[in-house]
Amino acid sequence: MSPELKGLLLVASLKVLGLFVALLVGVIMVVWVERRGSALLQDRLGPNRVGPLGLLQNVADGLKNFIKEEVVPHEADKILFQLAPLLSFIPAFLMFAVIPYAAPLPGFDITLPVLGRFVYEGPVAMVVADLPVGFLFIIAFSSLAVYGITLAGWAANSKYALLGGLRASAQMISYELAIGLSLVVVLLLAGNVSLGEVIAFQQRTTWFVFAATIAYMTFHIGAFAETNRLPFDLPEAEAELVAGYHAEYSAMKYAIYPLSEYAALITMSAFIATLFFGGWDIPFTRWDEQVATAWSAEAVVRFALTNLAFLLKTFFFIWVFVWVRWTLPRFRYDQLMFLGWKVLLPLSLVYIVIMATAVLLLERAGVPHTGRYGLWLFLVNVPLVVALVWGLDRRRVLAGTVRRVRVEA
């Protein structure tokens, strides 16, 4: 093996291993955040007995789930029933592979005893797979997750599970449209689907939450629906459907579903942070954008700080997900469909047209891709957001069902 190949393998395996461990630990931590966070919002303390601050509570729950009996319903489709948890677990973990999590580290040329020489040319991008398809990969795999849920509902051969699975598929398809269309705006601005390029563009201009505010809003609402969390948790809806699509699952197969839900939650939060909040970008400084060519303390500190910025942003959105879950009640199903098809879809379409026009004009005017470009886009967005908020507040955009039912006197 050549030193270059060995270097590549070393980098790849370290990144994969690190990210996988970080995600698994992260999922456990997020469950803890959810439980302690919900307790805080409800004037309780939450689980605080197992381990320091109750951090090991979920490890204990996981162990319990491993030793519990697995029940497969007699009438279930055995193969699909076994397959479905995997189908929802794997995409949730795969999605993170394309998200950059820190500033690149410099390349290296080291010689280890026994193993020999390792060479890696150029900066090491801090992303498991710097795929040219970028966020299309995430869209593809988040759509795959719906198979896990729908198949779980179908295979269990139970009416509640089936209803949950059907709801999940309809809901996720509906909101994927809004998500996809809001990503079109990101693509228009950045001109590239690679998340590394999207971050670089935001560093040059401004964060897309300012340059594409309404796309951010539709994306965030869609993210709630994609992760099946309140206020869009209709596939589970325990008040109506027992436990929804995973009603018939037990032991670790059941635990896989919350695990993949939380993994998807982390990924979606990281995705929002990357697309609209500059990823690992530290605001108000250009220091984090310099690419180190040689190893130095500065390069390591830059890696650590940008990684911290990324983690903080991601954690903030995780907290928003938790906060919203314990605040807002569940939508009715027709409201969910109304919001997805009649509000978010036309809204994002109109927004694409407006933003495309704005981008075209800016390109014609020859505005360079600097902070000024971002400022112009921000100025375009301000009236749009004001109009949208005004419309929402005056019930022009969203209204109670009673307004949509024609009243015959």
Add this chain to the structure above:
Amino acid sequence: MAISVKVMRRPDREVSYLRATLKGMALTFSHVFRRKVTMQYPEQTEQEGFWSLSPRWRGTHRMLTDEQGRAKCVACGLCPQICPANCIKLIPGEDEEGNRYPLIYEIDEFRCVFCGYCQEVCPEEAIHVGVHYENAEYERERFVYDLERLCAQTHPVSTLWDPSDPKGE
């Protein structure tokens, strides 16, 4: 005939989803900083003043004793008579002076419904229900309290509701 629904015309500030959502989010977030109501039971107990039980709480029984340390019970038999759960076992005895005393006095705390009738009916104010709740045991047999154990309890006794003084003044 079409069913007519009366639709209330309300001002926007009352029906705006946006404002209601933001208000709700602010409300839940404000609760993060409020005092938590959770009582950390094994570490914090009511003896340390973290919470208080009602003086009328009816828990584990206690038999009061006289100055010589003997149970006040005179084995009159009223408490097993009135007990709706039939959980009191009493075998009376008599000493050479003709004083009645319980030979066997056992209360099965598993059967007991903690109604407090035994305390109410006792003419000697001997048997009481207590302001106490920590009575877990490892064996079922341990839930049958004999006379010695009932006398050895030290927790405060319950104050029953007095019809002539309904507010406990």
